[in-house]
Amino acid sequence: MESKMSELFGSLVFDESTMEERLAKDTFQELQKTMKDGRSLNMKIANAVANAMKDWAVEHGATHYTHWFQPMTGVTAEKHDGFINLKSDGKVIMEFSGKELIRGEPDASSFPNGGLRATFEARGYTAWDPTSYAFIKNGVLCIPTAFCSYSGHALDKKTPLLRSMEAINKQAMRILKLFGNTDVRHVNTTVGPEQEYFLVDKRYYEERKDLIYTGRTLFGAPCPKGQELEDHYFGTIKSRVQAFMNELNEELWKLGVLAKTEHNEVAPAQHELAPIFSTTNIATDHNQLTMELIQRIAKKHDMVALLHEKPFEYINGSGKHNNWSLSTDTGVNLLEPGETPYENAQFLLFLCAVIKGVDEHQDLLRLSVATAGNDHRLGANEAPPAIISVFLGDELTEILEAIRDDIAYTNKEKELMRIGAHVLPKFPKDNTDRNRTSPFAFTGNKFEFRMPGSSSSIAGCNFVLNTVVADELKQFADILEKAPDFDSALNALIKGVIREHDRIIFNGNGYDDAWVKEAQKRGLLNLRTTPDALPYFIKPENIELFARHKVLNEEEMYSRYEIMMEEYTKILSIEAKTMVNMAHKEILPAASSYARTLAETCAMTMQVAGTENAYERETVKEISKLVDQAYRAMNYLKDVVDRADASEDFEARAFAYRDEVIGAMQALREPCDQLETMTDEKAWPFPTYGKLLFGIS
Numbered sequence: 001m002e003s004k005m006s007e008l009f010g011s012l013v014f015d016e017s018t019m020e021e022r023l024a025k026d027t028f029q030e031l032q033k034t035m036k037d038g039r040s041l042n043m044k045i046a047n048a049v050a051n052a053m054k055d056w057a058v059e060h061g062a063t064h065y066t067h068w069f070q071p072m073t074g075v076t077a078e079k080h081d082g083f084i085n086l087k088s089d090g091k092v093i094m095e096f097s098g099k100e101l102i103r104g105e106p107d108a109s110s111f112p113n114g115g116l117r118a119t120f121e122a123r124g125y126t127a128w129d130p131t132s133y134a135f136i137k138n139g140v141l142c143i144p145t146a147f148c149s150y151s152g153h154a155l156d157k158k159t160p161l162l163r164s165m166e167a168i169n170k171q172a173m174r175i176l177k178l179f180g181n182t183d184v185r186h187v188n189t190t191v192g193p194e195q196e197y198f199l200v201d202k203r204y205y206e207e208r209k210d211l212i213y214t215g216r217t218l219f220g221a222p223c224p225k226g227q228e229l230e231d232h233y234f235g236t237i238k239s240r241v242q243a244f245m246n247e248l249n250e251e252l253w254k255l256g257v258l259a260k261t262e263h264n265e266v267a268p269a270q271h272e273l274a275p276i277f278s279t280t281n282i283a284t285d286h287n288q289l290t291m292e293l294i295q296r297i298a299k300k301h302d303m304v305a306l307l308h309e310k311p312f313e314y315i316n317g318s319g320k321h322n323n324w325s326l327s328t329d330t331g332v333n334l335l336e337p338g339e340t341p342y343e344n345a346q347f348l349l350f351l352c353a354v355i356k357g358v359d360e361h362q363d364l365l366r367l368s369v370a371t372a373g374n375d376h377r378l379g380a381n382e383a384p385p386a387i388i389s390v391f392l393g394d395e396l397t398e399i400l401e402a403i404r405d406d407i408a409y410t411n412k413e414k415e416l417m418r419i420g421a422h423v424l425p426k427f428p429k430d431n432t433d434r435n436r437t438s439p440f441a442f443t444g445n446k447f448e449f450r451m452p453g454s455s456s457s458i459a460g461c462n463f464v465l466n467t468v469v470a471d472e473l474k475q476f477a478d479i480l481e482k483a484p485d486f487d488s489a490l491n492a493l494i495k496g497v498i499r500e501h502d503r504i505i506f507n508g509n510g511y512d513d514a515w516v517k518e519a520q521k522r523g524l525l526n527l528r529t530t531p532d533a534l535p536y537f538i539k540p541e542n543i544e545l546f547a548r549h550k551v552l553n554e555e556e557m558y559s560r561y562e563i564m565m566e567e568y569t570k571i572l573s574i575e576a577k578t579m580v581n582m583a584h585k586e587i588l589p590a591a592s593s594y595a596r597t598l599a600e601t602c603a604m605t606m607q608v609a610g611t612e613n614a615y616e617r618e619t620v621k622e623i624s625k626l627v628d629q630a631y632r633a634m635n636y637l638k639d640v641v642d643r644a645d646a647s648e649d650f651e652a653r654a655f656a657y658r659d660e661v662i663g664a665m666q667a668l669r670e671p672c673d674q675l676e677t678m679t680d681e682k683a684w685p686f687p688t689y690g691k692l693l694f695g696i697s
Ligand code: ADP
Pocket: 190, 191, 192, 193, 194, 274, 275, 276, 277, 278, 323, 324, 325, 326, 333, 443, 445, 446
């Protein structure tokens, strides 16, 4: 098994060992420099790399290549080109040049650009990102790339992420120098994203327009059993699901994705996959691949994977826990407490950068996960609330409080703690405290950001997190580099941060209503919906923040703001129209004809037997009333959608959808779901929650 695994793992990736094997030594070394230090590549080297890549890909059955990129749609894009070329003598050869490797020019006029690129200058370009390895997917050599307009504006999710990684590297290196670290050459942010998803039987999926068009159920009465018995979480995995997971793991391993943990989640039919962490950039690429493969391989097993944040009402939705940390190229995790007080001082400084960053930029973190789908989770009783706070656990909080209040921290039980020879304490590494209700929890050597939605690209929350922390590290470095006495300046700095930002620390139950009130008292933001959150993106101080670190400029920020607002509107618009369609063409006709059947039975049996027929009579009455109510609600929904769409302004449209359309959708759903509960199951036009949630045997 072990040898099979080592043969399998990364077998479809043009990774470091493959490069070393296939490239001339000097070419390999040049390429390594480009990858590790961001040097640019000359054409001679690029040609050699391209040729070796092509030979390797062809040997593995590939015939085409593609620049694989991540436009603002949040899913990946690819346009395949063959290696095939015609020689003058009429023979064909397989070719791939350095130029083709480094740069591509997809006709990109149809990707969202938020006004950045008028269609007449439709061509954007893709540029190779050598920090993420090329791989083969479906017989196509995929080259990870960034996607920009000709004027150099980022049109994708990856470019700001790469820029933010550079920004945080620069500032973290300044801090490390101050602590006397001379061997470190690079600081990376690391991420391990835990992916949640649902599996439903393909037969049932195909009978539901709402799942097909929107990825979630827009109708559906609760079934008698939900997640209340808590018997699904970590339960035995059904053999059909296990077969899917086995194949998924194998395919992911071939692509170098470190899929590690798999288990059933809280809700019926819900599952999770967690990889071993890697650098933010690679983790982002790998998470995109993971989502794609989950969907593709589920289909092979006659199932459909739902990545939506809230596929079903009444039971938990899906998130994507973003485990985030910082580590040096020498392998030191900067968010891990150390052995000595001095190492701990460095740890505390990085910890303070995160605490201060999260407090000062609650708006940005909140909006980095704001989507129409995620609005169903955040603030509901399952995911963290829309309020951002930081969980540190009791022990670390007490240490910080002791520092804040200038008192010695002692832990009587363990007697491990003491304010050391230095100004700062020594404390134990393993902080096994767990709080599942916090949106941003310290878990011993990393922060777990639990707000991202299951379908989102993690590029968004990570470029924000990287930039925010980079900015705090910059402020710290600016102060400490000038300080006459490093130790006392450091002490004052840490103390100051704890004093000014302890309002963001909350170790209690984030699902509790009392927390909402308490958070308000503390002055924390509570941006409940996407249109509440997104406008914060273009606040002057946020535009300055991203400009300061060269992550996004003002134009790029405005374009992203517009794209995100419009995406919100478009999603709700599709949902509303799907509801009208299902109500008009499926639900109302089904209920109405069932009422007719009952009415006929009622009349006939009355004639024949002279009986009461209470069931038929009362049900017909009830159905007629609900059909009438649903019909009016449907017409009202149509009207409010038309009215919202009539607005020329994208911001006004988003708010109209939130304030008018969502309510109208709910008003249509209610009578329809009630109709479902009283209509003959065989006459109901689509599979019920029971079949969707418990339909996989
Ligand atoms: P759990 O949160 O269920 O206790 P773990 O703590 O083992 O599970 O890890 C959850 C995720 O966090 C995994 O994807 C893991 O790879 C990732 N992770 C662990 N250490 C780090 C780190 N230093 N940086 C980023 N992610 C990490």
